[in-house]
Amino acid sequence: MMVKTATIEDILICHLAWCGVAARMINLMLTTCTSDERQAAIANAHDAQELHAGLRADDACISPKFLYDALGSKLFEAICELPEYYPTRTEAEIFERHGAEIARVAGLGTTLIDLGAGNCAKAAKLFPLLQPAQYVAVDISSEFTHDALARLRQRFPQIAMEALGMDFSNRFELPDLVRAERRLFFYPGSSLGNFTPEDAQAFLARLRAQCGPDGGILIGIDLAKDKATLDAAYDDALGVTAAFNLNILRHVNRLVDADFDIRQWRHHGFYNTARGRIEMHLEARTPQEVHWRGGARRFEAGDCIHTENSYKYQQADAIKLLERSGFEATRVWTDPQRWFAVIHAQAISP
Secondary structure, three states: OOOOOOOHHHHHHHHHHHOOOOHHHHHHHOOOOOHHHHHHOOOOHHHHHHHHHHHHOOOOEOOHHHHOOHHHHHHHHHHOOOOOOHHHHHHHHHHHHHHHHHHHHHOOOOEEEEEOOOOOHHHHHHHHHHOOOEEEEEEOOHHHHHHHHHHHHHHOOOOEEEEEEOOOOOOOOOOOOOOOOOEEEEEOOOHHHHOOHHHHHHHHHHHHHOOOOOOEEEEEEEEOOOHHHHHHHOOOOOOHHHHHHHHHHHHHHHHHOOOOOHHHEEEEEEEEOOOOEEEEEEEEOOOEEEEEOOEEEEEOOOOEEEEEEEEOEOHHHHHHHHHHOOEEEEEEEEOOOOOEEEEEEEEOOO
């Protein structure tokens, strides 16, 4: 009798099924990756170098950008629908309640540059209000974004649209196809928190340098709140966040020919009160040695790989951060509980 070898997708499906996720959600999230994606996932030299350095560091780490391959992007979509994950619905309520005013402040006919666009759903809801002259969807997972943009072009044929597959967390330059006039960077969600405060300032300053005349930013800020709410948001009862975090090992295996056994790791997410940030780690269940192209490391049971931080800000601190980066906050909108803020800031003339 032939025994079928379990794939990483099978393991993730079993993990979610064990946690009680409905089969419909599993099928939506865990479609087997296409051969095109597998070929496109071959690591470039920079990614390989970055992964090697992180895995060999005293405190092993993997950049959170590697969470977002095509499968990871689908898993994150599912996370956004979870009852524990408040940022998406809270931010959506702010845009729904204050959308008209946000459009008046941000202005019509901008070049809307959506950073970490994913399925482009957040920006698309603002199209009728902002009426952008051009929409540019920027995401590290270009295949995922291209598919979303193809559907949006049919719904909004009057808007010029472009998709850019790039890692905008490091230094980047927008190509000439992006209009220089009235650039409005759109950075919703809590992604700014993935940077340390120092790196966040450097990142925002890079955006400021590419704003051009009359440019600005519309950004989401996850505000500081109680530990119980934050812990639940990043370690949900169904285990979808766990699958999302574990999937990073699957992605690393593909990028640098590593041999991580996803079954030998567990998700650990918690709010570090002293540092004001969520931390996500993967903890080794057993002693093991992992190999990848150009390197290897032994992990003992209980050793961790740090995969993500998510800093939470006081509103005043977020405004100061924008100011230090070359922006001037013009308006702040929050929800009644003050869990989340959307800030529009104008680029300050040099």
